Amino acid sequence: MRRILLWCVYLLMGACLSAHAEEREVVFRIDGKATSVKEFEHYYARIHAVNGISAEHFLPHFLYYKLKVADARKKGWDTLPDFRLQCNVLQGELGKAKGAKSLQSASMKWVKFRQISILLPQHVSAAQERQARKSMDSVYTALKGGADFEVVARNYPLVEASPYSDGEWIPEVCLVKEFSERLDTLKKNAYSAPFFSPLGIHVVRLLDCKQDVYPNSDDTMAEVVGDSDGEEEWEQTLTDGLLAAYWDKRHIGGPSGSVTDQDLQNYFEAHKKDYAWELPHFKGGVVHCLNKKAASKLKKKLKKLPLGEWAKEVTVASQENPGLKAEVVTGLFQIGSNPYVDKLAFKCGHFTPRTDLPYTFILGKRLKKGPEEFQDVREEVQRDYRLSIEKSQMEALRQNFQIEINQDILKTVNCSGKK
Template identity: 25%
Template sequence: MIFSGVSWLAFSQQDPVLMRVNGKDVLRSEFEYYYNKDAASFASGYVAPEKYAERFADFKLKVSAAETAGLDTALSFREKVENYRNRLIKSYLTDTAVIENEARRLYDKMKAGHHAGRVRVSHIFKYLPQNVSGHALRKAIAGMDSIYEYLRRNQTPEAFDACVKRFSDEKQPFWVSWLQMPVEFENVAFELSAGEVSQPFFTPQGIHIVKVIERMEMPSFDDVKNGVEVCRAYRHGTDWGVEAQVEKLKKEYGYAPDKTGMDELIRTGQTKRTLFTLAGKNYTGNDFVRFAAAYPAGIRRQLDAFVMKTVLDYENVCLERKYPELRYQVEEYRNRLLLDKITGQEIQKRIGPDEAGLQTYFEKHRSDYQWRKQRYKGIILHGVSKRIVKQARKFLKSLPEEEWKDAIRLTFNAGAQPQIQAEQGTFASGDNVYVDDLVFKGKDAAPMVSFPFTAVLGKKVKAPDDYREVKDRVVTDYRNCLEKQWITHLRTSAKVEINQEVLKTVNNH
């Protein structure tokens, strides 16, 4: 239905309602999101908004049918949508510019210093627990000093490899990039030249003697940016991008700390006073207690984390309102899931077991499946002798085609040495060299080595006799037919209204 008039004068001039599907409004911005996103995949190039609007209305009708069927209420469905949203919102809750600048700073530092690139190392390593006894520690140090002295006198690759094999808790060489291993390990490894061996040194894991096997140059910033960001956050236990975003949001939402309440909390460990205000709402010591119960840490660290979580939680609630693109991304994912589910119920599950429906559809549209050139439907028989091939061909003539392969297997190939090799099907010119030779009079085909005598049995046909010969095409066509019937039913039982005046303004406002 096309509509206009006073009933639509109330819509927002900024983002007017473009259509109503089953009573639900679709804003112009939502339609534009889908239209512009799908534009790249239009098979025929440009599709006018007027034509796309009909497709989009059908899409919305199917989603509405899925909602009516309650498919959006399943726990697994809701969890999928929530997990997808959680992946998307990370970028909205992080100041990506701060992260990239920090990653660039670290990269430049790595490139300028000895930590550039990667080093492949082998090491003699003894693990030392944190509560190692003094006696065990002295014994480990003495052992490593003895190994180092031996290596200093025997500076051959074989000597170092032998010590690794005999004494080390870690036997395999490995690559080291900056921010990947403990600082103590990296400081030593990156200072060494290829082939050089370190003196014994400690890390939090134990005691090491390291040998650098080879070095690689520093990759480009774009290649290592993500890895640098992750490693820096892991090592320092903080995400500066999130912290920077929280500081921005504090200003945006009027964050105001209450010094009296915070001081009392830090001094006594508890308070009922207001700790801070955010977006006009007071957050008190009671709110903090509930958070702190699930976040064991010192009181100051708990308070900082509580403030950060409160700011991020509030922003999380506001994201879809602030960023329509995010809202439409999540909604699109949800709708596509629902579309797949309802289509599976209405179409796919019907096609699978519906052999009779496929055959009936094929019979009704048989003329659609005629071939432009004749094909050969039959069997190709390769035999060990001319007599065997002749016998097999004569025998198969008395049997239905669907029994041919079993007859060959049980009659001619039952013994230890098969006598016939058979190929059965429908062949176009060029599909099989023997059919081309014997049926379509093409090039002479070279005989098979073990089965040098060949004959064919069958006939030339202009079209398939059974839908299974062109099953993929029939399934696709039958599916499209069922979908058209479904859409017709949805259109008959639902109401679609499109505001043509608003539709004319798509991507032009």
């Protein structure tokens, strides 16, 4: 009896020690699914090498990435036929690269198309299929009668589960065969008859096609090939990356999401005080020309045009009339960044006239307090807008999953990405 008790105690202690050892290898769990310290370090070391971010500051970015992957899996996107095909294509390309230690991508056909689709569940009823066919036949009849494809398409917006984003380049090999077969028969801007696929029923319009390599960047291939040692780890990295990209395409504001200038302008107006400048700026152009007479003529031409067209106008004027030979530099100039602007706009410092174009003038305005529009600080506004969207999306994702973060383990990740 005593032996049995000792054996039970031994087994219990072993189980506890094993569970403790396993927990030391986990940085966080999403709905109970563990993300290992090794995977965290794998990504962290790569990011840290670029910008020196600390493990604590990197955690939200990585957690956001893993939540997107978890959400995509929850929606079943990893089971979509075209997703599995893309994985197979990439695995084949990267497999060849791993074996040959060469990152050369074969050229393949890419297509850009627009679609009108009615997506159907995998186990669709006969009644649902008949109704979908009836609706798509009506669409096809309207198109043949001269209806505008874009106008009709607005009545059939793609739902979140559609794998294809309209108007984006995609390798034809990554389409389900029903799509690729129809697109192969179409001329540019022509549309197909209705057809079924594993996704539903569709009419597609070919916008364009080209030959290109896949993936787009050999650097991306090198990153995946070089960073993933084991086959299982390699495939997970690939699958997770594609799932996160799928998620981004379906959520505005993600890295691949669509952000309009109006979105940025609205954000800028709401946060204008965040972009106030400590030092005054000049918005306009610095023009170097031959003499004052040439300057007068160039000013008249440039005043009628938007700032973005000044360089083109100066080039054309220089080519048409040697007496108007000139060069222009446009943009935003902070005081102290350009000697010509400092002297002519802010009345400080000095400059030495150019020997080839000795007369210099400026055209534009001084901005003392801050930018006039988001275009003046476009990169900063884009960055901040993305971060604000990511933050709201992150909070929404957090509501859908149970997250357990192992803070003690997180503290063991040092600046080199190693424990």
